Amino acid sequence: MNELSIKLSLLISLLLPSCVSPPDYEDGLLENIPAVINDVDYFSLSILADDYSDNLKWDLDISLLEDDIYLSTLVIKDLSITSSDSSFIYIIDSNLDTSLTIGIFDEVLSTINDTISSLGVPKTVVFFGDKLTGRVEYQILKK
Numbered sequence: 001m002n003e004l005s006i007k008l009s010l011l012i013s014l015l016l017p018s019c020v021s022p023p024d025y026e027d028g029l030l031e032n033i034p035a036v037i038n039d040v041d042y043f044s045l046s047i048l049a050d051d052y053s054d055n056l057k058w059d060l061d062i063s064l065l066e067d068d069i070y071l072s073t074l075v076i077k078d079l080s081i082t083s084s085d086s087s088f089i090y091i092i093d094s095n096l097d098t099s100l101t102i103g104i105f106d107e108v109l110s111t112i113n114d115t116i117s118s119l120g121v122p123k124t125v126v127f128f129g130d131k132l133t134g135r136v137e138y139q140i141l142k143k
Contacts, residue, residue: 034127038062041142045089045125049132056127062142064116069143072112079107079134087132093120104136113143 032052037044038061045058064070081087081104091100099120116122122140 043125043140045127045136045138047127047129047132047136049129049134049136052129052132054127054129056129058125060123060125060140062122062140064121064142066115066117066121068116070112070114070116070119071139071141071143072114073137073139073141074102074108074110075135075137076104076106076108077135079104081105081131081133085131087129087136088127089136089138090126090128091119091122092124092126094123095120096123102138104132104134107134 031048031050032054033048034056035044035046036058038058040061040063043058043060043062087104089100089102089104090098091102093099097120099122125138
């Protein structure tokens, strides 16, 4: 063996064990894996859906009172559904009543800036997905 072959073999044998596999994405960057941030002043749900069906529920960590002001945003983009598909986001308040129902049927860009008293104190976010294909972003921010 010549000197170059030996150096190349040594280099490969040193570098090969240091290779790592790709990371396991669990943060919504891949299709059908919701990304959720649930904090004391912010809740965010992001889904890149491809024929996605699942029922998910999050108890909110956000601390809101009746006289607080909140900002809510909803973005639904790249939607591809049929008439039989039905996906929803529900906001459940502290009285366990549904205070907001969001049907995911059309592309939407919406913001709401209001007092909590008009919505009720949100305690839970429920996602009901049935063959959803598209992008859904929903946020609640305490102001």
